[in-house]
Amino acid sequence: MKKAFVRFGLFPASFSWVLLSAAIAAEEPTVRIAILQEVPSVRVTVLAPCRATDFSTGKLIGQWPNLKWQGVEAGNPGLKIGPIQTESQTVLLETTNDSILRIDARPYRGDLIFTRTPAGRLTVINRLGLEEYLVGALASEVSSDWPMEALKAHAVVSRTMVAHRVWIQKGSPFDVTADTATHLYYGVASERQRTKEAVEATRGQVLAYEGELLSATFHANCGGHTEDASELWQVKGDPAPLKGRADPYCRGLKHFRWQADLSSTAFINALGKTAEGIGDFKECEILERNASGRVRAIRIRGAGGSALFSGRDFRKLLGSNRLRSLNFTVNRSGRRVMFDGFGWGHGVGLCQWGAYGMARRGKTMDEILSFYFPSAKPRNLKGLPGFVSSN
């Protein structure tokens, strides 16, 4: 994101300060990523002129030629930035153009927003342009060694997903988190030349359906069949691009198959209150699968009774990294419960390893996108109803 410079009279002529110009911000949305939530404190380092202002009023709090390993923490009543105690609940830290800000040891582009939470702790938000964000975010999700057509397809899907979040999160403190809940993001350290090329080659391109930004998403491996979005979320009109389909391209690739096993005692304990009182574990009975083969309902029988779970609750209780998907069979072997499954993740949208498989077979970005999002059209974000010019 290019930024405008303005000069403050109190500073030496060499000090140029960043302000988000409305005209420049309108070229692309800014993204607010919660990189840390509810932490006691952080250390911030900026090796360039920087300033802190109250986020709501714009009132200057402090300005420095640089900041080295200064603490930021919740004070009373507001935030403490280095030696300065302020009454501000939310503070914006800005620096000169293209300078890097470090939170603890990790470098970030853009600006930082520190918020004091009601619990007296700290949330740290990184704010930067969508395209700059994507360079680091894409390399946080997939290897930069992947074929370029797969990286470009993923860049379009990531841009669509995050732009959609920016749209629907307007008015909230942040748009995305930096973990798997939305989109992995490790900041500058994860940026790679090839992911930068993929982002630049697709600049501004998103998926749209019926004239609106698509609520796109992705997962690691669908295990042979992607999932209908309507199985997981309420979707307006059950759109064609978000319907599940058979996927031959991820077969045999990473995360296509998984196994897990645990003791029957640990299994019953993990299921919590609902399984209390059913006694010694006897068997699992899968009651219903959906069209993609994923488990919708499962009954657990014990010596003293049984308990019923939806597939989604069942996976959540056992842990989404242990039970990597809902496409599984389950058996008892002595005192152990054995799972055998396919894929990793919810299965909606782009199958990352399927995209890799398609690109390895010579498919283009457009072919990958139209396979996973049929009827959706790549187009420029600007001009779509979902385009948000600034926060």
Ligand SMILES: [Zn+2]
């Ligand atoms: Zn797949």
